[in-house]
Amino acid sequence: MRLLHTSDWHLGQSFMSKSREREHRAFFTWLLTTIEQQSVDTLVVAGDIFDTATPPSYARKLYLQLMVQLEQSTVSNVVFIGGNHDSVAVLHESRELLACLNIHVVGGVLSSPEEQVITLSDRDQQPIGLLCAVPFIRPRDVLLAHSGESAEHKKQALMTAIAAHYESLFSVAQQRQAEWREQGVALPIIATGHLTVMGVQLSESVREIYIGSLEAFPAKLLPEADYIALGHIHRAQKVAKTEHIRYSGSPIPLSFDELNAQKVVHLAAFDEDRLGSVVSLPIPCFQPMAALSGDLQALQTSIDALDLADLVQGQNYWLEVEVCDEEYLADLPQRLEQMIDGRAIEVLRTKRRRQFQPSLSASEGQSLNxxxxxxxxxxxxxxxxxxxxxxxxxxxxxxxxxxxxxxxxxxxxx
Structure with a gap:
């Protein structure tokens, strides 16, 4: 089996008032081509399909258009799980219809563990793997609230409940794996998750989850699956120095501090019930962006050095500009406009770096945004x-x- 792991699409995101629709369309075109070229059997999207619980109509349309294209592609299995940004209701409104296309959607915790364990099949309907579809788990999904509980007690209770949920699904998967093994078929077990695991590197655009209860989940409490496809963290990375537990990261930069990390999808290849290899496939950049920092002279040099040759018609180069100057420049927007000098460049955010002062008074010249x-x-x-x-x-x-x-x-x- 060849499994492609991606996550954190955040369809419908408004990035400092800018739409990401063009980038998402370009990514989907690249994704469908990659599925064909890499002979992918299974596509797993590990949460945060949408950016908000009430995605704009164009984002929902884009999502459903992709479902049709995936059904027409060579991929045999498609699995979507819900993330902390997703609405369970929005994802599940088309769940039964998509199931007819062999597209599995698990937006939230379901009524029984058996429903969340999916048998993956090839085009000939022969089994090729078992997948424990674990979405973002909200405390109310697995815990009963009790008054008077301390924060530490809530933290421990939630950690135990999440671990128990994983264990219940993994137990079902192991039982099915044993049944298939008796028939001479060896199947790998894959698990998903949408949470923060201890020790990972965060980025500015990652919304904190489990705050006040569980800041991060210990990797040792994850099941002993052959591959664990995680979402929520926007930087692609391994967990606990393992090959088989990974975050794929988001396919496009969701904040300027993600620009220094290559965006990827992970291609996991299995030899019967064993993980053979994991290859990270680089995703092209669909929207030129840069974070520039320095005094006014250095900023002018950096802006002049930007390569605008690959911009398509109507596209601007997006910038975050950090001005390093002790003096408060009241005419900074006008100065930046002069530096740009009519070129296809747009400053989306301006920051000022000065000696830290705790006061939030207007004299700092720093806006709330x-x-x-x-x-x-x-x-x-x-x-x-x-x-x-x-x-x-x-x-x-x-x-x-x-x-x-x-x-x-x-x-x-x-």
Whole structure:
């Protein structure tokens, strides 16, 4: 079996008011070509198909158009799992219809473990693998809330519940694997997940999940599957220095701090029930972007050095500009406009690097859109005279509140 692992498409994302539709269409064209060229049997998309619980109509249309194209391709199995950005209701509204096309959608935890264990087949309907489809697990999916519980107790309870969910699915998969082995068929077991595993490298665009309960899941509690396809982290990487537990990362940069990492999909090849190899296939860049930093003179040099030759008609080169100057430049937007000088370049975000001052007063000249909600809270907290323990507890509670508000917003769409 040849399995292609991708995740975190974030269809419908508004990137600093810019649509990513052109990039997603280009990625899908590349993906379909890659499936054909690499003789892919199974496509696994490990969560965050959409960017929000209420994706725009063009994003849903793009998703459904891809389903038709996948059904017409050479791929035998397609599996989508829900992520923390996805609405279970939105993903499941077309679940039964897509099942007729052999496209499996597991947007959230289902009523029984057996429903989440999928037997993968080739074009001749012969079994080639077993997949434990584990989506993003919300605390309410696996836990009952009890008043008076400490944060540490909630953390341990959620970690235990997630591990138990994995174990229940893996047990079903092992049982089916043994049944097929009795018939002389050796099948690998694949698992998915959409969560943060301890020790991974985050990026600016990754929304914190399990805040206040479980910041990261220990890799040792994952099942002993032959390959584990993970989503949520936008940088492609191995987990715990293993070959078989991986994040594929997002196919396009979702923040400027992801530009230094090559975007990839993982191609896992199996020899019967054993993982043979994992190859990372580089994804082309569909939208030129750059993060520039320096004083005004250095910025002018960097802007002049940008290669604009590959831009298509109507496309601009997107920039994040960090100005390193102790002086507050009130006319900075005008100066940057002069540097661009009518070229196909667009500055999406401007940052100023100066000596850190905790105050959020307007005299800093830093706007709120340059800060995350966590940075705003942390800077305000820094103005108070608090010991480290209390400060840490307040930060944890604030992050838990933000996470709960996000979950409530998603719940309203289900």
């Amino acid at each position: 340059e800060l995350s909600v966590y940075e705003v809270f942390d800077r305000r907290l820094a103005e108070e005279s608090l010991d480290d323990a209390l400060s840490g507890e307040l930060k944890m509670l604030y992050r838990q509140l933000v996470s709960e508000l996000h979950d409530e917003q998603q719940g309203e769409t289900r």
